[in-house]
Amino acid sequence: MAEKEAWYHHSISRKEAEQKLYHSEKDGAFLVRKSDTVPGAYVLSLHVDRFIHHYRIRLDTGGFYVTVNSRTNLNSMKFESLFSVINYLMQNPNKINLAGPLLHPISPEKEEEDFYEEESTTEDEDDMSSDDEQDETIKQCPSELRLSLKKRSSTHHSGNRTLRIFQDVFESLDTTALDEADPSFIALIRRYVQTSAFWDIQKDDSGGTGCLERLVDYSCRDLLTQLRLFNQKMEFLDKLVSGIAKGNLLEASLREEGAPVKEELLDSIDPALVECSRVSTRMNNKINSVFRHLSRSIQVSEECLINDTKTFEAKEEGLRGGKIQLSVDPRRGIISFGKSGHEYFHQQIKRLEKNYKDPNKMTMIFMDKKKRDIVFDDTRTREEFFQTVSQIKHIHKSEKDVKTVSVFCCTWNMGEVEPVNDIIHLFDDAGDHISGFSHQGRIAHDIYAIGSQEANITEKDWVNLIKRALSHRHPAVQYNLVGSQTLAGIRIVVLVKSDHINKISNPEYSVVKTGVGGMVGNKGAVAVSFAFGSTNMAFVSCHLAARAERKLKRNQMYQDISRQLNLGKKSKFSSFDLPLRFDHLFWMGDLNYRLDCEYREVLERIKVSDYNGLMKYDQLKSQQTHGNVFYDFKEGEINFPPSYRYKRGSRDDYVYIKYKTTGNVHNVPSYCDRVLLHSLPQLKQTQTGYFCNLAYKASDHAPVIATYQVSTRLQYVSSKNTDTENESDDSLKIRFPILQAKIKTNSPDRFCVKFFSYLLEGTPTSKPAPRVLAEYDDELSGFPVQYGLSKCDVSYWGMGDIPELEPILPNRDYISNDYIFIQVVSHGSEECYGQGILTMQDKVKSDTVQPFSVLLRLHDEVCGELRGKVCLSRNPVLESRSLFSDQLVNPDWSSSMQPSTRNLASPGGRSSGSSSSPRSQHWSNEYNDDVMMRGYTQGFSQS
Secondary structure (H helix, E strand, O other): HHHHOOOEOOOOOOOOOOOOOOOHHOOOEEEEOOOOOOOEEEEEEEEOOOOEEEEEEEEEEOOOOOOEEEOOOOOOOOEEOOOHHHHHHHOOOOOOOOOOOOOOOOOOOOOOOOOOOOOOOOOOOOOOOOOOOOOOOHHHHOHHHHHHHHHHHHHOOOOOHHHHHHHHHHOOOOHHHHHHHHHHHHHHHHHHHHHHHHHHHHOOOOOHEEEEEHHHHHHHHHEEEEEHHHHHHHHHHHHHHHHHHHOOHHHHHHHHHHHHHHHOOOOOOOHHHHHHHHHHHHHHHHHHHHHHHHEEEEEHHHHEEEHHHHHHHEEEEEOOOOOOEEEEEOOOOOOEHHOOEEEEEHHEEEEEEEEEOOOEEEEEOOOOEEEEEEEEHHHHHHHHHHHHHHHHHHHOOOOOOOOOEOOOOOOOOOOOOOOOOOOOOHOOOOOOOOOEOOOOOOOOOOEEEEEEEEOOOOOHHHHHHHHHHHHHOOOOOOEEEEEEEEEOEEEEEEEHHHHHHHHEEEEEEEEEEEOHHHHHOEEEEEEEEEOOOOOEEEEEEEEEOOOHHHHHHHHHHHHHHHHHOOOOOOOOOOOHHHHHOEEEEEEEEEOOOOEEOOHHHHHHHHHHHOOOHHHHHHHHHHHHHHHOOOOEEOOOOOOOOOOOEEEOOOOOOEEEEEEEOOOEEEOEEEOOEEEEEEEOOOOEEEEEEEEEOOOOOOOOOEEEEEEEEEOOOOOOOOOOOOOOOHHOOOEEEEEEEEEEEEEEOOOOHHHOOOEOOOOOOOOOEOOOEEEEEEEHHHHHHOOOOOOOOOEEEEEEEEEHHHHOOOHHHOOOHHHHHOOEEEEEEEOOOEEEEEEEEEEEOOOOOOOOOEOOOOEEEOOEEEEEEEEEEEEOOOOOOOOOOOOOOOOOOOOHHHHOOOOOHHOOOOOOOOOOOOOOOOOHHHHHHHOOOHHHHHHHHHHHHHH
């Protein structure tokens, strides 16, 4: 096994590998590690002549074979195991032109083993999901009315902007009393304003306001029945009294006194009947007036709709034969499938899903859960079809776009104690049992994510307990399970409002073990991710290493979890760090970071609620500040007491000593339980609450809750008013006149820039850049030096080196709605040396060239910076290649270079003036042509 070999270092980063090899001070020192960016691949790192060379070793898809790719030899050799690869290279270094022989394997440092107490494990339950339950109240209605509403809801209607007026007014009304008295009436009205009201406005062949008339008839059914019954009762009493009067010769007396008796009897009846008649008349007059007005408005608004039917050619997977024709009728809202004659109304389409592994493929998912996979000739045609159908659904939609989502996150170390049967107070937003701040009240959040550690309850029972508590907390709202995942006692459960369940797609689940040797699940993480409309979200629950002195171990566990969580694998950005794969990444758990402070001082500060004063001792805050962990994650202000370690059964006392078989452990009260959020640029996020729930006392941890309002990425939908010139002008391209990267490395590689985006077809890549490996002053570098390397790679790309990026849709609004993700990779091995994200929102408003700067990082480590200019234009932008005279270039980059360095573009160049190695000279002779270099050296001399 390679894991047992002296040279194998598992998942250390490139920076750590270079550090170990550089400090060995031995030519021929080498190690093997897992690739930072390519799943299933390995990297051989070799130290030769003060430089670190990297070679990729990749598993072949065929099975137990390994392929070695060298920069200087394109031939590949296959081996049966990783051990046989390294063994062969040690004996035959010249066969594939390595920079030098493999002489000194660098062994990994022996890590201190973590001996955690065995925790009870729970059997993993199958992932649960629930479908939308049908409205039982509708089923109880008469069949004629149900068929009428169903017919109208499944038929095209083109006035849903008017329907939204109905819905807005309906939602503003108080329906509590009626909902309790007659829930079926409220359910029918809700269905009516969502679907059938438009047909009454149109006065189609059903005649007048037919649907509403049926609704009124249905609403009066009990009244008419009761009136008929009342008449029968009165007639019966009349006969009874008349018979008695006749038998006792009282008829004359009754005739004389009959009128007063009748008035007294109907005093309580007449007013109600009169009021009923008055309300009915008033409602009838208003209906006629309002519907006439809305009908005229609809006729005007329909003129603004698209009139032309569009036709697309495609193939449908699973069907034999050639291409089919897809016809999209915007006015009728119908999508037709070729000769088969299948027609679908826009309401029948649940959602459209793009396939990012095959950019020409798309899946249509229908309300009945059926799917149809469509493959187009090219990506642009797929995007045009997608936009056309999306536009129809947008025009005719009966619900508002969800621009913000409220999210409730809870992390709870349950201390291996089975929870009580009622956990309704776990979902408190404010109350007597809560310390901290919250302004939410009893809001029914859109998403609930509950992470737990040391759980002593099965997954199925825990999900049911959560659902039951939410139904009691918010009886008017139903929640559906998006997904759950369990690893021993670590668990994550995510639920969403049933109103949003149709927006959920692409759920994924993953677990990572980080216990002893990465084999035990008592420590690690579980995660669930999914798409909420066009917004990708992920939720992670983790349990990291305990004890105050193990903060570096916790950092490493976080890194291992981030690298190994197999989420976003369907995304175009699967090679990027986990936080960049998702619009919003919620990370919660028992992170176990402690307060580096004396026990008595912590208690004194807790007594006076000086929680801000405790933060200067917090290990997590300190590690974040130094850029060692959770880079760019945000955490709300902590205004509550430490959540650990309480005396079980109490929330007034902390326990200092933990008695264990391996020895007593001293635990200072600490903020072990945390919730953090990472969001991409342009997406707003507001933390509305962060507090500690003190209602449950069985565990030595208190649950910690965070609530958020986060913005969503709305699907771009073109409109008729969109600039048609932009829509059809294929010459509109994203252009980079100049790029320059500063990479912290001691490798002699040349670098390329790769561009990833949903805006683009494929992954455009720049040419390898001529560059300078320069000495520089650490204080002027712009980012911290965390190990003893003094080299900084400076690479440059001009207009001829960078491809013009062609958007799938050449439209400024479409482009400004997205990002361009950037990777700087080595030429040859394609190992990533840094990655970042460029927002397009403020870069495409005009043809003007815009400067930008992107911080490059990899696995939470800042490793460089990319600067440049970008524009969205129809014509090429001319830029001087005198890079150092450009305002974008920091003069500090060149101020510390030695004169000899400025005349070199070879990675083997030494700033000290020493001669280049043979390997470096080979590189220089092969790639440096005089024409290309004149522009760069001219730029150097001008600075």
